[in-house]
């Protein structure tokens with residue numbers, strides 16, 4: 001196969017210093033400025049004081065993000081496994097020929113769906129869009145899904161069902177400052193979106209109230225006016241219980257319910273079964289706290305409930321989010337100024353990543369792959385026959401579960417470290433090992449690439465152009481601010497090179513990210529997430545553009561649902577939801593609740609942050625949080641080594657004894673792999689609607705390691 005001339009996707013502008021771009025990590029997408037190299041070996045990063053979301057603030061991950069760029073562990077040469085199973089360097093041509101010929105051979109032998117693709121909410125909109133197109137057009141496989149399934153899928157599904165559209169926040173983050181009441185449910189923003197706390201600090205300083213529901217007195221809970229230390233897995237009962245109190249105290253907004261919603265009667269009938277005594281038994285939250293929380297939310301002129309993964313990553317995550325939405329609809333808050341329901345999107349492009357067709361059932365712009373009119377619209381832009389598009393494929397966990405002989409024999413991974421981030425890892429690992437072909441595109445090796453046959457080294461965030469959509473639905477520009485090392489290529493170029501070898505290179509021949517974005521705009525025109533009116537120039541002038549933006553004259557949509565919801569009748573839908581047991585509940589054998597989450601210093605699977613010295617020094621190992629009462633019973637002190645055992649595995653942690661956690665609950669972060677992986681313990685019980693795994697609840701037992 002003859003090499004195609006590389007596309008000049010990374011051209012450092014003459015004057016890169018001071019160019020505005022965004023942090024590579026989370027959905028807050030803080031504005032950053034790349035400063036001068038102060039004699040060290042990396043450029044200096046500072047917060048962009050003019051970007052209106054972070055106002056110049058950054059967290060420690062943002063401050064240290066430049067360390068990823070010139071990193072000594074950065075992979076710069078394509079790699080293939082040799083006969084002994086060791087990596088050997090290869091040329092790009094050799095590696096790409098190997099990947100494409102293997103994919104073709106597998107397709108010819110077993111059918112197109114044998115090739116799997118796994119994407120990411122870390123990818124720019126352009127990459128996410130082209131990854132979906134690559135799977136459907138170049139590989140003709142139905143089997144593409146992505147790590148957003150682990151992240152936003154429950155809140156996304158519930159918002160789509162309730163409001164007709166899923167945009168994480170219905171309004172700019174800064175509106176939080178003006179909300180009299182804010183309730184954060186299963187969201188530890190002080191650690192996971194630190195610069196967001198400035199809006200809540202101002203909100204409280206102006207007399208507003210902050211309520212936090214979490215099984216741990218987290219850094220966020222510590223600054224709340226009211227802390228509800230909820231039992232893991234019982235948020236749905238908590239929300240229904242709050243609605244009970246609202247109905248009983250006549251705090252619901254009947255005019256709003258009649259004028260803007262449907263389905264309340266069935267919800268009222270169920271909520272009335274959640275009297276405070278029952279709710280206290282289920283959730284651990286006393287009646288006085290329930291009443292206080294509802295009064296603050298209901299009597300405030302403006303109030304909002306914001307959910308995070310704590311309430312969503314459950315096998316009843318979708319119903320739990322419905323319960324929170326029901327509450328805010330019943331209080332008449334959704335679509336009102338500085339009010340409503342929102343979910344705090346997690347990954348850098350967690351929002352855009354879920355809109356443009358990486359999901360198994362989805363095409364760009366939130367179009368659905370099973371809807372004929374949607375297939376036709378996208379097929380036209382792609383220049384293919386609609387009947388040539390595959391149908392709906394497997395969701396992330398199901399896709400990973402079917403890896404190996406008899407199922408999906410090849411996996412192309414772009415932007416996820418599944419060998420750390422997926423649940424029930426002891427089941428996944430042999431499946432990864434049994435693949436005929438595992439390709440990882442990344443800048444660093446990680447626990448997933450340890451099983452790969454091919455490693456394709458790619459550019460990082462600061463080395464290429466593109467757009468990201470932050471947690472507010474604001475489409476922003478990622479800009480080139482650093483020169484890439486020799487060797488790596490853009491993900492966009494990888495698509496083009498592979499597609500060429502698969503016979504459709506012309507459909508991926510974009511000379512710039514902007515030209516790929518312009519095709520994305522056409523593919524989303526008229527769709528629910530309509531980007532057709534967003535241009536690179538407009539993003540520049542407006543500090544980002546909020547979708548939907550259906551024409552070039554349109555300035556974007558910062559606030560949603562003010563007049564109508566996105567359902568055909570313009571109304572929001574209540575969903576009658578009942579508390580139910582988790583995939584596994586504690587029992588005599590495994591009597592404790594185990595839940596997982598994050599440290600401020602590390603990011604997700606840790607693939608990036610575990611390479612940054614400053615972050616590793618601050619947070620070198622995962623610690624198991626345990627209440628003093630439980631610790632005493634097991635003769636555990638801070639620093640003791642303890643074994644946590646679930647039905648699936650045993651993991652050893654160092655204990656951190658803290659009164660901040662419930663006595664029936666243990667917590668560990670999931671940022672580490674290998675034998676310290678929290679996900680060895682978690683289960684793949686899935687939500688029936690979103691197919692979200694139950695990361696936030698497993699039944700475990702504890703033993704002190706004998707020394």
Ligand SMILES: Nc1nc2c(c(=O)[nH]1)N[C@H]1C(S)=C(S)[C@@H](COP(=O)(O)OP(=O)(O)OC[C@H]3O[C@@H](n4cnc5c(=O)[nH]c(N)nc54)[C@H](O)[C@@H]3O)O[C@H]1N2
Pocket residue numbers: 026027151185186187188189191192193213214215216218230231232233234235308309310311345346347595596597598599600601602603604605667696
């Ligand atoms: N520092 C840092 N920031 C990040 C990330 C990171 O890895 N590190 N990742 C980004 C991404 S991808 C995401 S998705 C977001 C996630 O952001 P968050 O949702 O804030 O993060 P988590 O720590 O996973 O979970 C939040 C809280 O849920 C609590 N919790 C556990 N079980 C339950 C429960 O049953 N009910 C309730 N109410 N709470 C529960 C945990 O104790 C935890 O404090 O963060 C983003 N920002």
Ligand SMILES: Nc1nc2c(c(=O)[nH]1)N[C@H]1C(S)=C(S)[C@@H](COP(=O)(O)OP(=O)(O)OC[C@H]3O[C@@H](n4cnc5c(=O)[nH]c(N)nc54)[C@H](O)[C@@H]3O)O[C@H]1N2
Pocket residue numbers: 120121122123124147148150151152309313346347414415416417418420421422441442443444446458461491596597603604605606607608670678679682695696
């Ligand atoms: N137990 C437990 N497990 C969880 C969670 C939990 O709370 N508890 N949270 C879940 C959630 S919310 C999430 S989002 C997942 C996240 O977990 P993962 O899906 O593993 O995501 P990251 O760790 O962010 O991995 C991103 C990888 O992509 C690479 N990367 C970043 N940008 C690009 C790019 O532009 N191109 C390419 N080719 N590569 C790129 C990085 O170098 C890194 O190796 O974990 C989930 N797993």
Ligand code: SF4
Pocket residue numbers: 023024025026027028029030054057058059060061062063192193194195
């Ligand atoms: S809050 Fe998120 S976007 Fe902002 S600096 Fe920290 S990791 Fe980066």
Ligand SMILES: [Mo]
Pocket residue numbers: 150151152346347
């Ligand atoms: Mo996430």
